[in-house]
Amino acid sequence: MQRFADLLDRLILTPSRNGKLRLMEDYFRAVPDPERGWAVAAITRDLDIRSVKPAMLREMTAERVDAELFALSYDYVGDLGETISLIWPGKRGANYQATLTEVVETLNSMSRTEARGTVATWLDALDPTARWALIKLITGGLRIGVGARLVKQALANFGDRPIQEIEELWHGLAPPYTKLFEWLEGKADKPENAMKAPFRPVMLAHAIEEADKARIDLSENAFEWKWDGIRVQAVAEGGQTRLYSRTGDDISNAFPDLVESMAFDAAIDGELLVYDPSEPPFAVRPFNDLQQRLNRKTVTKRMLTDYPAFIRAYDLLWHDGQDLRGLPFEERRALLERFIETEKPARFDLSPNVVVESWEHLAELRANPPLDAIEGLMLKKLSSVYVPGRPKGEWWKWKRQPFLIDAVLMYAQRGHGKRSSYYSDYTFGCWREDENGEDELVPVGKAYHGFTDEELKKIDRYVRNNTIDRFGPVRSVKASKEEGLVLEVAFEGLARSKRHKSGVSMRFPRISRLRWDKPAAEADRLETLEAMIPE
Amino acid sequence: MIRPDQLLCPSPAGLYCPPGDFYIDPVRPVDRAVITHGHADHARAGHGTVLATPETLAIMAVRYGEEFTARRQSLGYGETTSINGVEVSFAPAGHVLGSAQAITKWKGMTIVCTGDYKRREDPTCPPFEPVPCHVFISEATFGLPVFVHPDTRGEIANLLGSVQRNPDRAHLVGAYALGKAQRIITLLRLMGYDRPIYIHGALQRLCDLYEEHGIDLGELRPATIDAKDGSGKQDFAGQIIIAPPSAIQDKWARRFPDPLPAFASGWMRVRQRAKQRGVELPLIISDHADWTELTDTITEVDPEELWVTHGREEALVRWASLKGLKAKPLSLVGYEDEND
Ligand SMILES: [Zn+2]
Ligand SMILES: [Zn+2]
Numbered sequence: 025m026q027r028f029a030d031l032l033d034r035l036i037l038t039p040s041r042n043g044k045l046r047l048m049e050d051y052f053r054a055v056p057d058p059e060r061g062w063a064v065a066a067i068t069r070d071l072d073i074r075s076v077k078p079a080m081l082r083e084m085t086a087e088r089v090d091a092e093l094f095a096l097s098y099d100y101v102g103d104l105g106e107t108i109s110l111i112w113p114g115k116r117g118a119n120y121q122a123t124l125t126e127v128v129e130t131l132n133s134m135s136r137t138e139a140r141g142t143v144a145t146w147l148d149a150l151d152p153t154a155r156w157a158l159i160k161l162i163t164g165g166l167r168i169g170v171g172a173r174l175v176k177q178a179l180a181n182f183g184d185r186p187i188q189e190i191e192e193l194w195h196g197l198a199p200p201y202t203k204l205f206e207w208l209e210g211k212a213d214k215p216e217n218a219m220k221a222p223f224r225p226v227m228l229a230h231a232i233e234e235a236d237k238a239r240i241d242l243s244e245n246a247f248e249w250k251w252d253g254i255r256v257q258a259v260a261e262g263g264q265t266r267l268y269s270r271t272g273d274d275i276s277n278a279f280p281d282l283v284e285s286m287a288f289d290a291a292i293d294g295e296l297l298v299y300d301p302s303e304p305p306f307a308v309r310p311f312n313d314l315q316q317r318l319n320r321k322t323v324t325k326r327m328l329t330d331y332p333a334f335i336r337a338y339d340l341l342w343h344d345g346q347d348l349r350g351l352p353f354e355e356r357r358a359l360l361e362r363f364i365e366t367e368k369p370a371r372f373d374l375s376p377n378v379v380v381e382s383w384e385h386l387a388e389l390r391a392n393p394p395l396d397a398i399e400g401l402m403l404k405k406l407s408s409v410y411v412p413g414r415p416k417g418e419w420w421k422w423k424r425q426p427f428l429i430d431a432v433l434m435y436a437q438r439g440h441g442k443r444s445s446y447y448s449d450y451t452f453g454c455w456r457e458d459e460n461g462e463d464e465l466v467p468v469g470k471a472y473h474g475f476t477d478e479e480l481k482k483i484d485r486y487v488r489n490n491t492i493d494r495f496g497p498v499r500s501v502k503a504s505k506e507e508g509l510v511l512e513v514a515f516e517g518l519a520r521s522k523r524h525k526s527g528v529s530m531r532f533p534r535i536s537r538l539r540w541d542k543p544a545a546e547a548d549r550l551e552t553l554e555a556m557i558p559e
Numbered sequence: 560m561i562r563p564d565q566l567l568c569p570s571p572a573g574l575y576c577p578p579g580d581f582y583i584d585p586v587r588p589v590d591r592a593v594i595t596h597g598h599a600d601h602a603r604a605g606h607g608t609v610l611a612t613p614e615t616l617a618i619m620a621v622r623y624g625e626e627f628t629a630r631r632q633s634l635g636y637g638e639t640t641s642i643n644g645v646e647v648s649f650a651p652a653g654h655v656l657g658s659a660q661a662i663t664k665w666k667g668m669t670i671v672c673t674g675d676y677k678r679r680e681d682p683t684c685p686p687f688e689p690v691p692c693h694v695f696i697s698e699a700t701f702g703l704p705v706f707v708h709p710d711t712r713g714e715i716a717n718l719l720g721s722v723q724r725n726p727d728r729a730h731l732v733g734a735y736a737l738g739k740a741q742r743i744i745t746l747l748r749l750m751g752y753d754r755p756i757y758i759h760g761a762l763q764r765l766c767d768l769y770e771e772h773g774i775d776l777g778e779l780r781p782a783t784i785d786a787k788d789g790s791g792k793q794d795f796a797g798q799i800i801i802a803p804p805s806a807i808q809d810k811w812a813r814r815f816p817d818p819l820p821a822f823a824s825g826w827m828r829v830r831q832r833a834k835q836r837g838v839e840l841p842l843i844i845s846d847h848a849d850w851t852e853l854t855d856t857i858t859e860v861d862p863e864e865l866w867v868t869h870g871r872e873e874a875l876v877r878w879a880s881l882k883g884l885k886a887k888p889l890s891l892v893g894y895e896d897e898n899d
Contacts, residue, residue: 036830037839089704090881096874097705101829110705110828151709156830444831 025150027055028063028124029157035067036168044170048178052205061200062124064179066161068172070199074131076139076162081108084144088113102444105165109156115148122146124161125200131162167441172271183208188412191225195266195274220264223257223272224291224341224349225412229402229419237383240420245403246353247378247386250421251336252311252399252517253297254318258335258372259342260286267296280323282333285370290363292372293339293410297397298331306334306373308397310558311531312519334371337364338402341410349410356410390422396558399516400424426514427556429454429548430539432465433509436487438497439472446480447487447499448472450535452511454526456550465503466526466550471513474534483509483538508544512537518556528553561666563694563864566645569889574672574696574868576663579645581610583661583672586892593647595674596658597622597737600894610634610642612649614657614772618737621764636685652676653687654846655738656769662690671860672696677845678852679711682745683738683774687856695862696889699870700847700899701825704878708825708849714842715746718799718821721840726797729815730840733804733822735898736762738846740801741769743823744776747799757782757795759802759811784814792816808837825849825899845899854878869894 031051038044052060065071085094085108094111101107122130127146131139143162147155160166173187176194180187185208193215197204206212230236255270265286267276276283279296298314299306309331316331317323340360341349348356364374378401380386390401400423408418431452439448449472453465475483486509490502502508514536521529528550567576573585581591588605595601595611597618602611604623608630609616619627634640636659639648649659654675661672671692678687701708722730734740740762747756755778758766766776782800784792796816806812807820822838825845833841848856853875857865865886867875872888879886 033830037833037841039837039839090877092877093704093874096871096877097703100703100871101705102831106830107705110707152707152828442831442834445835 025122025124025127025146025154025158027051028059028066029150029154031063032067032157032160032166032168033153035170041174044174045178045181048170048175049182052178052182057202057205058200059123059125061202061205062128064175064201065199066124066166067168067170068175069166070172071128071161072132072199073128073162073164074134074139075164076131076143078104078163078165080136080140081105081143081159081163084140084147085112102438103440105159105163106156106444109152109159112147112152112155114151118145118148121149121154122158127158127161165440169441179204179208183210188225189214191272191412192222194272195223195268221259221261221266221291223259223266223268223274225272226255226257226270226293227410227412227419228270228414229404229421230414230416232403232420232422236420239417240403242380242383242386242403244407245405245420246357247380248338248375248402248404249378249393249398250400250402250423251295251297251308251375252397253295253308253314253336255293256296256335257291257293257341258282258286259291260288261291262289278317278320278323279333281328282335282371288363288367288369289344290340290367291342292335292337292360293341294335294337294372294375296333296335298333301329301332306336308336308395310396310519311517312521312529315519332371334373336375337372338375339410351409352406353404353408353410354406386422390424393424398424426516426536427518428512428514428536429468429553430510430542430546431468431513432503432544432547433483433486433501433511434465434467434503435498435500436483437499443480446484448480448484450483450511452513453503454548454550454553456526463505467524468526468528468550468553469513469515469530469533471511471533471535474514474536475538479535479538503544505543505545508547510539510542510544510547511535512539517558518553520557526550526553528557561668563668563670566663566665566668567670567672567694567696569891571892573891574889576642576645578665579642579647579663581642581645581647583663584674584894586894591642592628593642593661594619595652595661595672596655598655598675598898600898601674604628608632610640610647612636612657612659615659616657617768617772618657618765621768622737650688650690651685653678653681653684656684656741656772656774658684658738660687660690662692668693670694670696671862673698675700675847676856677848678856679708679845680746681742681846682749683741683769689856689860692860692862694864694866695857695860696866696868697853697857697875698847699853699867699872699875701845701849702853702867702871702875704850704874706825706828706849707851708828708843708845711746711844712750714823714844715743715750718840718842719747719750719752721819721821722797722799725819728797728817728819729795730797730799731807731812731815731818731820732799732801732842733807733820733824733838734801735846736765736803739823739844739899741766741774741776742846743801743844744779745774748775748777752799753777754798755780757798757800759800759806761803761806762801782815847899857884 098107176190203215207214257268259266265283298309403420405418434453435451436447437449451467451470453467455463458464491499493500515530515533517531572587574583582589583593584601585592590607592606593610597615604627606628609628610632613633616631646664648662652658652660663670669692671690675698676687757780812818821840823842823844826832827841827843865879866889868889876886
């Protein structure tokens with residue numbers, strides 16, 4: 025545990041990418057299996073560990089530390105896990121230090137009450153850094169600013185292999201990745217039989233900025249709509265079928281209707297969408313309908329019939345044993361068209377080509393797309409080969425303008441990680457009439473980015489100086505017609521929602537400007553938002 | 560017997576002694592000041608008479624010039640003097656060179672004012688001595704139970720380990736110019752580091768002063784690179800450079816090869832503090848007592864009453880009340896409770 029904790033601690037404080045890679049490589053070299061594999065899983069957040077509720081840790085701490093002293097400390101430190109790790113009175117002589125492997129294995133085989141006692145003995149023996157790592161690990165709050173891709177890069181460096189090989193293998197592997205390490209150390213063959221239907225890292229587009237236009241020759245590009253669903257990769261090989269998100273997460277379980285229909289041998293890059301069952305295929309429904317099918321533990325029959333899913337195909341990456349990614353886009357597109365035509369996969373159709381004559385024409389299409397389910401346009405260079413990541417100058421996206429409203433700050437919550445000492449998560453509201461005919465603010469959304477560090481400090485100060493109430497990490501601030509901070513909020517779309525008091529839910533809201541100049545009474549009304557909801 | 564606040568009481572200028580007509584560590588110019596140690600928020604220039612240890616008087620003269628006060632009165636540890644009938648003496652506080660607890664006695668009442676103090680190893684000054692008293696006035700810079708500093712030599716070992724692992728990087732260690740810098744240097748020497756240590760220009764005079772007081776700092780060299788041609792830059796790879804905390808993130812730092820910012824301070828205990836300052840190597844080394852040292856010291860001194868000043872007063876007062884010890888915060892203004 026100690027070495028893992030030291031690794032995390034250094035990763036947090038090391039700003040450079042190369043520095044982080046080196047720390048991980050050194051760790052892989054120094055630490056044996058299965059410990060290093062569990063560490064990889066913990067950092068990439070692929071670790072399936074029976075979690076312990078922060079409330080339980082708080083209770084355990086309350087048995088050992090005076091409540092007032094704890095409250096003063098928590099207020100100062102700002103992060104619950106860190107406060108507990110520092111304030112926990114270690115036990116003299118308790119020097120048996122649990123390994124990461126032991127933590128993972130023991131916790132998963134234990135009842136909640138047993139876990140309580142065991143976690144306490146672990147905490148007793150560890151130093152504050154290791155306690156912190158343990159707490160973050162078992163409460164599922166391990167955020168250290170190292171993405172899965174960086175870990176894979178470190179593994180690639182460690183074994184002196186291209187990262188692409190690791191990414192393609194990844195989904196056939198499971199923690200603690202012993203076979204992977206054996207291969208990387210040259211002690212065994214590549215564990216590729218582990219998996220058919222692998223994930224192929226996704227190619228992404230750059231957003232077009234004004235300055236880019238001069239460098240883009242429209243005649244060298246193909247055009248498509250940018251569909252407002254989720255980007256996926258559908259792979260079927262020798263009877264094995266998988267549906268991946270664009271980050272490579274396996275989301276097959278959420279879409280059995282789609283996966284069952286995949287009777288081909290191919291890897292298709294496309295947009296997952298929901299269609300209207302009452303119309304001929306495939307009338308695309310707005311994103312909100314797709315939302316009904318995301319993040320659900322179980323898929324009901326009802327959901328499958330009311331919100332059937334399909335894929336609008338963008339690209340063909342692999343077909344009948346052949347990797348097509350090295351071919352230019354133009355050729356892949358022709359193969360994709362032939363594939364759809366001849367195999368007629370039931371839940372797939374082709375993302376149509378759009379004919380574009382000029383930048384003016386493109387701008388017009390972008391401003392007036394024929395459907396709500398379109399969020400912009402894609403430009404793909406005809407000669408572009410399919411490579412992972414965001415290569416310069418190959419693919420471009422030009423998204424529809426975001427929606428903008430002015431809303432009033434109502435609540436602020438402490439942030440996480442680097443921002444734990446600031447109030448950085450904001451709930452904002454718009455005006456509506458209550459039962460007595462008086463105007464009231466109703467929360468319409470939550471945002472925690474879009475502002476600069478300077479602006480964050482200013483809002484934080486505003487929150488602290490204008491607090492009217494506190495509940496745990498949340499403060500409610502002055503928000504009336506006379507007093508209040510107006511935030512200009514940008515968002516990508518709006519849908520009706522029964523779960524929200526306002527009846528609307530926003531997609532990707534962010535703070536676009538602080539309107540210190542604008543009186544709270546002049547912020548937007550809920551009716552303005554309702555008018556933005558697509559039919 | 561008299562009440563304690565007849566002997567010492569808070570006032571806008573600092574802690575005041577009415578019968579002796581003097582102040583302890585006043586924050587504005589007064590006729591007569593008793594100064595516990597040379598840190599700028601305790602020792603200011605412009606008083607009529609300053610009573611302090613000879614080391615503290617020397618430090619003040621270096622920092623403010625020989626004219627820092629109209630009259631100096633030197634009092635060594637263990638010596639006693641009388642100011643208008645109030646007995647005043649000094650005992651070591653273990654904080655920095657010359658640092659003292661101010662002991663005041665009058666009509667059977669004894670009050671000890673610690674100034675700043677610590678109980679850990681510091682080769683640059685004599686260790687803190689507990690003095691029996693009625694009222695103990697303790698600092699509380701790290702007065703929260705989350706502040707339990709790790710073993711100091713372990714932190715120095717972390718620095719040496721980092722130097723070994725990163726032989727291509729210049730290690731810039733931020734440390735306060737008075738006390739912390741010299742303590743780090745002497746600890747490095749005690750742990751066998753005998754290479755030259757480079758120092759920022761702002762540390763030179765105080766390091767010289769420490770040497771004059773018999774504290775051996777080993778070979779020190781100025782951390783200078785020719786600004787024009789950058790010659791000698793590579794000589795700093797894998798070296799230790801000590802600088803004031805503000806300098807390690809400054810333009811000044813960028814002249815060194817792949818600088819690795821370190822900061823020696825008790826505040827480095829809180830991870831986000833280190834992260835916010837852009838510190839890559841936090842060294843939890845403090846010249847102030849941590850929570851354990853504070854509570855152990857109060858228990859050992861066992862006063863009838865505890866007064867708590869600069870820092871996080873509430874928690875220490877709460878701890879005292881849980882123990883049944885009479886305690887109150889002394890809300891004195893003008894001390895920088897973030898220095899370490
Ligand atoms: Zn001090
Ligand atoms: Zn002080």
